[in-house]
Amino acid sequence: MSTPLVEARGIVKRYGPTTALADGRLTVLPGESHALVGRNGAGKSTLVTLLTGLQAPDEGTVRFDGEAAPPLADRDAWRRKVACVYQRPTVVPELTVAENLFINRQPLKRRFISWRRLKAEATELLDAWDVHVDPEARTADLKVEDRQMVEIARALSFGARFIVLDEPTAQLDNREIERLFSRMRALQDSGVTFLFISHHLQEVYEVCQTVTVLRDARWITTAPVADLPRAALVEAMAGESLETIAEQAVQERIVDDTAPLLLDARGLSSESFENIDLTVRRGEVVGLAGSSASGKIELAESLTGLHTPTSGTAHLDGKRLPFGDVQAALNAGVGCVPRDRHAQGLVIGMTVGDNATMSVLDRLGRFGFVGTERKRAVATELIERLDVHTEGPDQPVSDLSGGNAQKVVMARALASDPRLLVLINPTAGVDVKSKESLLARVDSAREDGTAVLVVSDELDDLRRCDRVLVLFHGRVVAEHEAGWRDHELIASIEGVDHG
């Protein structure tokens, strides 16, 4: 067996109290395309930052070609060994492709840049790796796939023959993905090794030879793709054997099929999703699952006014739901827990009370003036109802822990007594106890006859739903009634049960 090109052993990486990687292992042989898979938070990104020398592991070793990894400060040495193409571009948009390829190492002639030689060398480099991009083009004008190829070519020109592709297909359409794969295969034939990270398992089977699975910050298995059927791969990622799955089945609730439809959306389309029909009955909880590029968040945000669909209609309780206007959606009876409580959920500088009542200020006084006492009373009631651990409505929300802060966001969503409650990642970054308490609110909202739409990556959130719709590349591909098994849902999220 030849020396592995990259070998990481016993890697441990902690960020403060959280252990991002407890037992990271990776062995990549020269000339293969190696897939790295795992659910969100499994430790994939952490492993990549360690492999590309952006951070040092707390324990364990990384070796390239049998030699110890260079010190972190020696960027040039790292650049000669490994490069990563991130989803976020690492090129300068206003400069030409040629200049981006040779940034800060432009060919000189008597100490000044020779543009002629720069263009010639760029053309040569792009031709050598068969990249069809005009070296004189402005990089900002490139398509995503071409920009990725330019970044790959730049990495290769440093001498690196190990390229990490971090979810390269997330922003590409099917035809572009095919082209990327054929280019990957061609580069592989010329001796380039890839570490391929993707949420789409069928892509792993299409382009990779070996796969490493991480779960809960640990290495689970490394196997040739051919020896690992899809079911076994999903099982490795989900962390449960088929025997234990039966125990997990949640008891089915009685769904009142005769309850009136509260939300009735027809033919919703936008850039992120296509022709989606969605109905939620009174007192029904519907889950939306899918990978990060599936369009599930955009779909949910369409109903709350944060995202405007290009076509389709939605009716809430028989009335047309306006799109693209948060205030109008709120007035129509939509309450929302936005996807990111730091970015969209809370105003960090304000108090708990101000944050909780922000969306209902018009009810607390006349002509736009806000009654302080009314506000205090409403806020105090919300704090009690949601069991927020706080000194009172006047405490700055920035003092609260993640779980309590999320409860404030939930309080705000409930403050307007919504008829449709849209929860996007409602338990992200929240401790177990707060999670239970937040999910309990979903149950009580359901009992009050509210229609609830839960969008989440967490299986625990989705388990409470009466049914879960799975989105894949912007289309509903599966619907699971309550009582689904983890591996079934994961398989449809990762797109392995349909092709």
Added chain:
Amino acid sequence: MADTKAAPPLAPLHTPAARSARTVLLRRARELALVPALLLLMVLGAVVNDSFLTERNLISILGASAALAMVVLAESLVLITGKFDLSLESVVGIAPAVGALLVLPVAQSGWGTEFPAVLAMLAILVVGGAIGAFNGVLVVKFKLNAFIVTLAMLIVLRGLLVGATQGKTLFGMPDSFYSLATTTFLTIPMSVWVAAISFGAAGFVLKYHRIGRALYAIGGNADAARAAGIRVERVMLGVFVVAGVLASVGGIMQTGYVGAISANQGQNMIFTVFAAAVIGGISLDGGKGTMFGALTGVLLLGVVQNLLTLAQVPSFWIQAIYGGIILVALMIARVTTGRAQD
């Protein structure tokens, strides 16, 4: 070439030569966007006023624009790196004033140190560079907001100048304070030559030196620049220092042009500086713009100012008209370049 067969949609790319020629031409055209406007104004000026297209008047436009040009050059370098420096207008006042205070005797409100003129000139440049370095350290090392830091510095420096001179106007300095504006070479003032050479040199470095390209890289995507091994902090700091020095040279030119240093020398100049830079295609977001563009911006404003004077517009109205023309020029530049001025 296996993938070309597999992917027929790549076919349109098979005329890269023609396409690149067109894109290069387009980029050049954008650089030259203001030239037609400038020519149009010149024709207009010639029609409206007989004395506009005389050699004497054209030279006076250049002489009047030289100081502004130096500050626009300084600001453009900072803007391309993606930062701001508002305090340059106060540097225009305080740097030459410090030089003057160092040479003047106490009787003429100086500090009485009575430095030799050469040393005083050097001190002016050092003051400019030191202020730039101070701004740079606050913005780059301590990561304070460039806009607010330099706004505060603008006020502080203006206050220091007023305090140090007791609000009085300084005059009676040695000839070297005025020689940039008064001596001529081939009938054109030295200040114009200096400004022209500075623009030429800056343009050359920006185009043909790695440091110059680094400014664009930092302004365009600082993370990418850092990843490419550019010492982002050091380059930014250097740009602030250079900008300070260039602005102090602009201050000397202004002193020579006016013949004295008043306590409000350079005041409100920064608005014109930004207008000229943006009209000339320098992006306030960084990473975009050329020295040639900035220069056309300066000349455009210089010609407008001159035309307004020649047309004997009542002085009470001149500001309103000047501001209006800047607005129109911005709109025209937006239309002709077809790009958002962000």
